[in-house]
Amino acid sequence: MLTRREFLESAALASLATPAKADQPLRIAMITTVYRYLSHGQHIGDRFLVGYPLNGAWHKPNVKMVSLYVDQRPEGDLSQARASEFGFTVYPTIAEALCCGGSKLACDAVLIVAEHGNYPRNDKGQILYPRYEFFEQCVEIFQRSGRAVPLYNDKHLSYSFEKARRMVATSKKLGFPMLAGSSLPVTWRLPDLDMPLGAEIEEALMVGVGGSDAMDFHGLEALQCMVERRKGGESGVKAVQLLEGNAVWEAGKHGVWSWDLLSSALSRSDTPLGLTLKDGRTQDLVGSGVLPSLVPHPAAYLIEYRDGLRASLLMLNGAVKDFNFAARLQGGRRISTQFLLTPEPNVTYSACLVSKIEQMFLTGRAPYPVERTLLTSGILEACLTSKVQDHRRLETPQLEVSYQPPVESQYSRM
Amino acid sequence: MDSGTKGRLKLAAIVTRYFKYSHAQHIVDRLLDGYGWQGSYHHPPMDVVSLYVDQVGPDDLSRERASRHPEMKIYPTIAEALTRGSSKLAVDGVVVVGEHGKYPRNEKGQTEYPRYQFFQQIVEVFRSSSRTVPVFNDKHLSWKWEWAKEMYDTSRSMQFPFMAGSSLPVTWRIPSLEMSLGADIQEALCVCYGGVDSYDFHGLETIQCMVERRRGGEVGVVWLEAYRGDRFWDALERGAWSRDLMNAALCRSHTLTPAKPGFNDIFPSVDEMRQMVRDPVAYVYQHADGLRCAMLLMNGLVRDFNFAARLRNQPRIFSTQMYLPMPDGRTTLADFFSPLVFHMEQMFLTGKAQYPVERTLLTTGLTAAGVESLYRNQARVETPHLAIHYQPRRESMFERA
Numbered sequence: 001m002l003t004r005r006e007f008l009e010s011a012a013l014a015s016l017a018t019p020a021k022a023d024q025p026l027r028i029a030m031i032t033t034v035y036r037y038l039s040h041g042q043h044i045g046d047r048f049l050v051g052y053p054l055n056g057a058w059h060k061p062n063v064k065m066v067s068l069y070v071d072q073r074p075e076g077d078l079s080q081a082r083a084s085e086f087g088f089t090v091y092p093t094i095a096e097a098l099c100c101g102g103s104k105l106a107c108d109a110v111l112i113v114a115e116h117g118n119y120p121r122n123d124k125g126q127i128l129y130p131r132y133e134f135f136e137q138c139v140e141i142f143q144r145s146g147r148a149v150p151l152y153n154d155k156h157l158s159y160s161f162e163k164a165r166r167m168v169a170t171s172k173k174l175g176f177p178m179l180a181g182s183s184l185p186v187t188w189r190l191p192d193l194d195m196p197l198g199a200e201i202e203e204a205l206m207v208g209v210g211g212s213d214a215m216d217f218h219g220l221e222a223l224q225c226m227v228e229r230r231k232g233g234e235s236g237v238k239a240v241q242l243l244e245g246n247a248v249w250e251a252g253k254h255g256v257w258s259w260d261l262l263s264s265a266l267s268r269s270d271t272p273l274g275l276t277l278k279d280g281r282t283q284d285l286v287g288s289g290v291l292p293s294l295v296p297h298p299a300a301y302l303i304e305y306r307d308g309l310r311a312s313l314l315m316l317n318g319a320v321k322d323f324n325f326a327a328r329l330q331g332g333r334r335i336s337t338q339f340l341l342t343p344e345p346n347v348t349y350s351a352c353l354v355s356k357i358e359q360m361f362l363t364g365r366a367p368y369p370v371e372r373t374l375l376t377s378g379i380l381e382a383c384l385t386s387k388v389q390d391h392r393r394l395e396t397p398q399l400e401v402s403y404q405p406p407v408e409s410q411y412s413r414m
Numbered sequence: 415m416d417s418g419t420k421g422r423l424k425l426a427a428i429v430t431r432y433f434k435y436s437h438a439q440h441i442v443d444r445l446l447d448g449y450g451w452q453g454s455y456h457h458p459p460m461d462v463v464s465l466y467v468d469q470v471g472p473d474d475l476s477r478e479r480a481s482r483h484p485e486m487k488i489y490p491t492i493a494e495a496l497t498r499g500s501s502k503l504a505v506d507g508v509v510v511v512g513e514h515g516k517y518p519r520n521e522k523g524q525t526e527y528p529r530y531q532f533f534q535q536i537v538e539v540f541r542s543s544s545r546t547v548p549v550f551n552d553k554h555l556s557w558k559w560e561w562a563k564e565m566y567d568t569s570r571s572m573q574f575p576f577m578a579g580s581s582l583p584v585t586w587r588i589p590s591l592e593m594s595l596g597a598d599i600q601e602a603l604c605v606c607y608g609g610v611d612s613y614d615f616h617g618l619e620t621i622q623c624m625v626e627r628r629r630g631g632e633v634g635v636v637w638l639e640a641y642r643g644d645r646f647w648d649a650l651e652r653g654a655w656s657r658d659l660m661n662a663a664l665c666r667s668h669t670l671t672p673a674k675p676g677f678n679d680i681f682p683s684v685d686e687m688r689q690m691v692r693d694p695v696a697y698v699y700q701h702a703d704g705l706r707c708a709m710l711l712m713n714g715l716v717r718d719f720n721f722a723a724r725l726r727n728q729p730r731i732f733s734t735q736m737y738l739p740m741p742d743g744r745t746t747l748a749d750f751f752s753p754l755v756f757h758m759e760q761m762f763l764t765g766k767a768q769y770p771v772e773r774t775l776l777t778t779g780l781t782a783a784g785v786e787s788l789y790r791n792q793a794r795v796e797t798p799h800l801a802i803h804y805q806p807r808r809e810s811m812f813e814r815a
Contacts, residue, residue: 043678050680053665056722056733058681078676190737191815192590267450270739270749277746279475280434282447284455321746326453336453337815340588342668343744345678413589 025064029107033117035079040115052351069097094137105145109361113154124384132163148176161378181373185225187349194409195229200330204311205261228405237399242383248298257312264326268338271321371403423460423506430515432476437513440751466495492535503543507762530561546574550758554778579774583623585750586737592810598726603708605663606719617709618777634801638699639794640787646694655708663720666735697784772804
């Protein structure tokens, strides 16, 4: 995604990044929208304060939260209580948080969690979380201080692909490591399997549930972490289309997405609804033909990749309550798995994510490319644009995002 | 195995009750309606043709199931279910689900599910027909050790394939780990939840399916001692089981009750555990080769089954969660029954038990010994009758890709 000029600048400015000193606790500044029980801010932030389960032990990161900025303090706000208990300061501005009240950057890593809180929605239904604005304020401090530090951005980079693109370009330019995205790519899988690296994928399908533009993002990123492992790696998206209502089933009839893969994905679900709720019975939701009657408002996010791969996210509220993936590989082999979202209140899947964030903070290397989240952010925005433009197919020349996946699987398996 | 008919196998299901989320519903429904399995929707290549339900309550579903599956007929007796109204055995396999229902509870707190009585009626038909077929018995064999042993002995003397037990040994593991065959296990435990004479059995099967893979295989258990209430905490304090292993198991849980308000996932101190776990129960027991195991019921702290073991010369504790997708609000299907049903199908198809019933014979005896110890004021119970020797199956039978 870098222009030549940006690339040259990045080469010139890479020395801005300073790795953390080995033995001292890493100093973290946290920038969040809200810090309330079970908000992303709370369950991600707390793990750096009280530790988290990792590989069969309670892991206490060698970090020190030094400052916190909260944009909103609704009822139930925990920010001041945490600051008092754990000995850090809540600052009134992002700049002060990053500088711990001084004039220069005074932390070794920045944790941005801008999810939850009261923010407006646009006509596409996107919540206008100020992630880009938070990021820009952090970068301003980096530049002013002549030093940049690793930065994590929770969930998608921005509701706007253009802003997201600028965020990634800036991180390259200033040479600081950046990680972003959902916990779905890193949570446990049932079964424990990954897309083989270099697989020739013929078609992929994800089933997700929940609202837009919160849960569809998770579905898209789970899908992306699988398909990016295909032969040649990721080369971007050519066009997208979002269908709703009966058009979703019609598209299935015409082979735009595969009923076979849908059946395979749903075979991994532990949460069929409908008659299962009534009397506990197992159900072949696809084979019985009952599926459409369970889903009053289906949506299909159809993705055409530049290398010809077609993938779909079907949001099927009313059918199931979990996230399941299926793909058909060349030669007819099918693989499928459930991305396990463990129950509240522990939501241990976020511990899987925090271990990746900590890894980047400590090593200065993102364990998987931020371009995954950049592309996913762009796919989501384009799909929601299609939604408000009569569900038409949209060419997406801006989504020419190329990257290679991590060779090692990064999901939880030990 | 030969029923004299070609084509699909015919099964009889003998159950205590059949209502939403009962074991009978989970198991028989999967045989009738199929289930998601290994990436597709699996329709078992066999038919439940007869059903006996011991107690039909207002929440009964067996009649609805029979109306949707006309191939399945409900019979008023076990003998008639097995003979399908004729004079001789007329099925290829029998599924016994003697869990749930109103049955007497004895002074030791055991629910006297009639699994032994069901089994006796089944083998009576086998005898009068001069023919046997494979039998699956859900959960432990019987609340009473002598009866369980008799069931086992009968299956051996009449030479029919016999499988039993919990779904814990065959469900998903998070992470997806198997104990190496021949491992040198120094100590093992399970932290789980539920009641005595109930989920304790599942905890014991969780441990047993792992430790049976140790060097030399299973050689039986020589004593068991239960700890409850304050005595549990005293035992923890003086190391009756390893706190490191207990903590490792707890770190596999997805349902750790937060010890402090406002925190969603925080590791508790022992004092905090004492506040949360009002009635802890431990069964500590020693195998004949010296291996010490502990099954810990910690209601109020977790709602899942977590295993940990220390292996010789391995600094890292081995630990995993035996994952139960639980339809108590977390899921809608108890899909841990799917691997259980798949393995019983395999027994009916091949005529071979998919894992040794001796495992469940031993855990049946351990469950009864745990109840006995609690009944005798937590006295240590010697278990010379549990000198049960067997070898595990080589391949892993738990659910994975």
